[in-house]
Amino acid sequence: KNQVEQSPQSLIILEGKNCTLQCNYTVSPFSNLRWYKQDTGRGPVSLTIMTFSENTKSNGRYTATLDADTKQSSLHITASQLSDSASYICVVSAQGSYIPTFGRGTSLIVHP
Amino acid sequence: DTAVSQTPKYLVTQMGNDKSIKCEQNLGHDTMYWYKQDSKKFLKIMFSYNNKELIINETVPNRFSPKSPDKAHLNLHINSLELGDSAVYFCASSPPSDEQFFGPGTRLTVL
Numbered sequence: 001k002n003q004v005e006q007s008p009q010s011l012i013i014l015e016g017k018n019c020t021l022q023c024n025y026t027v028s029p030f031s032n033l034r035w036y037k038q039d040t041g042r043g044p045v046s047l048t049i050m051t052f053s054e055n056t057k058s059n060g061r062y063t064a065t066l067d068a069d070t071k072q073s074s075l076h077i078t079a080s081q082l083s084d085s086a087s088y089i090c091v092v093s094a095q096g097s098y099i100p101t102f103g104r105g106t107s108l109i110v111h112p
Numbered sequence: 113d114t115a116v117s118q119t120p121k122y123l124v125t126q127m128g129n130d131k132s133i134k135c136e137q138n139l140g141h142d143t144m145y146w147y148k149q150d151s152k153k154f155l156k157i158m159f160s161y162n163n164k165e166l167i168i169n170e171t172v173p174n175r176f177s178p179k180s181p182d183k184a185h186l187n188l189h190i191n192s193l194e195l196g197d198s199a200v201y202f203c204a205s206s207p208p209s210d211e212q213f214f215g216p217g218t219r220l221t222v223l
Contacts, residue, residue: 034211043116043202043214044155087153091212098143099168100212102155 002027004092004103012109017080021106023073023090031093035064035075038087038105047075047088080110115139118203118215125193126223132189133218135203143167144186145212146178147202155202161186190220198222 004025013019025033032051036044048057048064050073057064061078077084090103116137125131137144146158160168164180175191186203203215 038153041217043204043217044212045214046211049211089155098160098162098208099157099170102157104152104154107153 002092002094002101004090004101006088006090006103006106008106009104010107010109012111013080015080015082015110015112019077019080019108021075021077021088021090021108023075023092023103025071025073025090025092025101025103027092027094027101029095030068030071031095031097033064033066033073033093034091034100035062035073036089036091038089040086044087044089077108082110082112084108085110116203116205116213116215118201118218120218121216122219122221124221124223127193127195129193130189130191131193131220132187133201133203133220134185134187135215136185137203137205137213137215138184139205139213140183141205141207141213142183143206143208144180144183145204145206146186146188147204147214149200149202149217151199158201159186159188193220193222195222 007022034049035047038044050066063076066073087105089105091100093100143162159178161180180186200217204212206212
């Protein structure tokens with residue numbers, strides 16, 4: 001069964017600090033992995049996408065990594081800002097499937 | 113221009129009523145989805161339509177009936193609403209196996 005597990009479930013950090021969110025998956029055959037950011041009261045928005053051959057992708061202060069061998073991904077946020085407070089969702093797609101597998105998300109709170 | 117729009121944004125209704133949520137996308141995507149996000153923030157797929165045809169129905173009660181009049185629209189009708197239906201419902205669209213673009217969500221509260 002395809003599954004995506006994220007950790008931690010929630011995280012509180014001070015503004016300006018860095019943090020790393022984790023995603024482990026068992027989706028097969030693997031197609032791509034996306035990290036979404038969901039602000040409170042809004043729909044998720046894609047931050048990064050990585051395919052099998054990519055192991056790092058950056059989007060501003062967000063850097064995602066992918067280890068396809070161990071089936072793990074991480075999202076690193078550098079110099080956090082108050083606006084980074086949101087839920088971060090790891091989503092993995094299988095080849096030939098219309099339906100991606102969603103993780104339960106990590107809730108990040110950035111305090112001033 | 114809004115890529116994926118939903119109406120209404122908020123819906124408060126009594127148990128037993130029937131309600132509909134509308135979704136429209138102007139991205140030209142072939143595939144549209146309905147998701148339910150519960151109080152624990154977990155996004156769960158309900159339906160997926162490709163070119164107006166239902167391709168996925170993830171063990172959703174028969175009280176939920178999606179309708180796609182054309183590729184740009186996917187509406188969700190819910191009969192005999194129950195307390196457990198209270199959630200945020202998101203519509204999304206995507207090209208095949210690519211990024212999903214989500215609407216702003218409809219918060220449904222059943223009293």
